Amino acid sequence: MGWTVMPDFEGHDEAREQFTWELPESYNPAVDFLQKHDDPERVALEQAYPDGRREQYTFRELDALSDRFATGLAGLGVEAGDRVGVVVPQKPQNPVTHLANWKLGAVSVPLTVLFGTDALQYRLDDAGTNVAIIDPAVRDDIDAVRDACPALEHVVEIETDAPAGDVHAFEDVLAAPENTDIEPYESTPDTDTAILYTSGSTGPPKGVRHSHALWLGRAAAAYNFFDQGLGPDATVWTPADWAWGAALGGTLFATWHHGGTVVGYPASGFDPDEAFGLLSEFGVTRSFVPATALRMLMDVENPTATYDLDVETIAVGGESLTPEIVDWVAETFDSVTINEFYGQTELNLVVANNSNWFDTRPGSMGKLLPGYDLAILDPEAADRGVADPVPAGDLGEIALRPHDRSVFFDEYWNMPEKTAAKEVEGWFVTGDLARQDDDGYVWFKSRKDDVIITSGYRVGPTEVESAILEHPDVVQAGVIGVPDDTRGEIIKAYVETAADAPARETLRSEIESVVRDHLAEYEYPREIEFADALPQTTSGKIRRTELQEWHADGESS
Missing domain, CATH: 3.40.50.12780 (ANL, N-terminal domain)
Structure with a gap:
């Protein structure tokens, strides 16, 4: 049974056994x-x-x-x-x-x-x-x-x-x-x-x-993390920018693939009352809402008394779904399920919860979707090009293998070496560390590298550091992600300045503006600490692990 008409499998095991991609010759x-x-x-x-x-x-x-x-x-x-x-x-x-x-x-x-x-x-x-x-x-x-x-x-x-x-x-x-x-x-x-x-x-x-197979992969995943609820009767909205893969493919185009209606709203920022108003006005039945936005929705008192809501499923991706969000949804709404999903720009959306198939375990991303295989590999062995699975329950690197190669990416544009490094003995490695328990649930731990996940956006610290260095009074910069109750992580910068730099409060404001101008609004450092010198490797690279230790120890200027 393939993607053309997504069947309503009764259980996860049945779906895993019977689903096949069966991509059409012309599409x-x-x-x-x-x-x-x-x-x-x-x-x-x-x-x-x-x-x-x-x-x-x-x-x-x-x-x-x-x-x-x-x-x-x-x-x-x-x-x-x-x-x-x-x-x-x-x-x-x-x-x-x-x-x-x-x-x-x-x-x-x-x-x-x-x-x-x-x-x-x-x-x-x-x-x-x-x-x-x-x-x-x-x-x-x-x-x-x-x-x-x-x-x-x-x-x-x-x-x-x-x-x-x-x-x-x-x-x-x-x-x-x-x-x-x-x-x-x-x-x-x-x-x-x-x-x-x-x-x-x-x-x-x-x-x-x-x-083009990307959109079929996203449509199949969305059908499942929206609890098999996409179709002509579905009305779907997300506050996420349509530039991002989960919003564009996993929400907008997935809904149209299945014949549903999409709500568009070009907001300049996320306002929780505005969001509830849209959900109510258009009778939204399924919504992809990043966890950061959900935490902001939690600040609205008794929303079901103010808004007439038809929401049946909320999908969450891009950052970990915390137990307090799951509890809030259960306590606030009648018969609303919340399903976390996981994927990558390169490798599609491949792990998710589906309340029609199995119980959600708060903190888990769910189970592997039909059409893929998953392994948890020894990350050090993967770095050497060896696919060595770790024992069940042990921490390792998520690796994936599609049943049809077309639903994964073709290449990194003009980066053949990075393309080759993404695949290890037939497995596509993710750079994400997780555990898989005996029941098949996958539990995300952290990134293997230094990528910062803030408000659902993935931010490379190197790009932020380069923008900070555009300021003429900055000699060196190191950027890390630090925990935050609302955004999951926020960007923190450690900065070494020139001897004649202006007052630090002035410099903080100027650095924030420089990053906003050069990169994106969500990429500016919300915390900036100044240091006489930053820790470096012998080759001159910033030691971000040591900066994490500085933050944990409360070291600052």
Whole structure:
């Protein structure tokens, strides 16, 4: 039994035994998401805006809009294989662009509007992006980096009639309906679909090249961590940015694959009362909510008395689900389940809870989903290229093997050595440490490397350190993640300054601003400590393990 119509397996063991991928020979996600449904007039997108505006888009209307935009992109010279950046929040132009790309055979590069100049420049340039579709919120940053991105021929700005300079208006690129004649690109599950960027602990961010099978893998996973509740009757919302894989593939496109309705809302930040209002207004039945946002929802007193809620399942990913959240959901709502899931940008969503199959164990990520194998390997042996499983219950590195290779990533873009290092004797290693108990539950412990997980975002400390070093009075910087009750972890920086640096409170504020300007809002250090000198290896690298010891001992300037 395969992915085409996801069966409602009664139990986890049955699903593991009977599920197979059975990917089709021909597959285009734009056709899958928009054209296969029995009722194309059903609402696919409920679009809300902070100013009170509301819009609806049916599957047929999104199909026509993406046809028109594909025609317009073709007029700009976009061809199969070209990379198109999408720097748009939760607005209709975001999925319309992705769908138009795939109708042309082009490759999407999803990017968040939270990125600053350095983050945008690196990714747009590294991917060789030919065209970028942007929100007005990032126009100044795009203007600042455009000359440093030689492949970037065209910029298209949404929500503007007459953009200044060498920029096209989105509405101008949309072709007139009578001029639209798009035959979707003849693609397969192995046709390139997107380059998604992930931060590592060392070196620059990695571009993860995926094929169209990515969306089928995400759709299968979402069907399960939403308790087999996706379908035409489902209404789904997430506060997570559609630039991220779990929101884009595991929520937006997974819902459309199964024929449900998505709610879009381009919030500038997370407001818990606003979130409850959206859940109530649109009758949301399934929601992916990062754990940080759930902890903020817990501050709303007696929400069920204020809001009329239809939520049945809350899915959580990106950071560990703590027992107090599970208890709050159980105490606050009637018949609402909360399911944690786990995956990687590279390796899909592969472990999850499913309350229809087994009891949730607070603190556990759940069990392995159908279609994959999992092993817990000795991390030191894995570093040597040897797949050596540890005894059941012992701590080790999560390693995964798909039953169909297509649902995992193809490569790290222009990084063949890192691509090769990801696979060890047929197993794909994750860099995440965990235990698996005798009942199959997986218990996450920590990252093997120095990646910081803050509010669900994965942040590479090297990138933050580089941004801090842009300040002329900073001599050296070391960045670590430290525990935080709300965000899971926050970013902490240890900084060595020049002798004539300004007062430290002034410098703290300036460093925060520098990082916000160069990277993303969530990547600035919320704690900054100053030191006369930072611990280094003999080769001059910062010893972050020792900085963790400093933090634990309360050492500061």
